[in-house]
Amino acid sequence: MSSTALRSARLGLRATPEQEAVLRRAADIAHKSMTDFILDSAYQAAEQTLLDQRLFLVSGSQSHALFDLLDRPAQDNAGLRDLFSRSVPWSN
Template sequence: MVATATRSSRFGLRATPQQEAVLRRAAEITHKSMTDFILDSAYQAAEQALLDQRLFVVSGEQSRALLDLLDRPAQENEGLRDLFSRRAPWDN
């Protein structure tokens, strides 16, 4: 989340006492306010949901163009070769 952006939208939430207790404890151990913890967590979940989207609706023309691209013979791609030769950041 961008820390320098001004917050201008308001959300109202209702939680069970158990949910509130878990959220408060998690906020405490991460040294965040409840608002920051909930907003950061929701934002990360939203980003992941968008990245995990697997259904893409396209027009017939777009579908044909994609299938044409997929039917092409493989080509050398030095950028991809370089990228895949590197160690993933989370493996460091």
């Protein structure tokens, strides 16, 4: 089954003639259709943006400080206890 058969969402965009020319040239070099090139490129950029929100790099000293905090025994936190005792608004 081709990837186009699985596609059901429609996306639209407008570009300047210069942007279109660059995208068309890059798609040609990559041996892809404009749609496939733009969708693949946008998808990769979106994945990277999402990863940037979950993955962060720290120095060795920052890493040790973080692990020290994680290794501490759990402490009672009244604010968190209160927060987690509340019902979630989307389940009402």
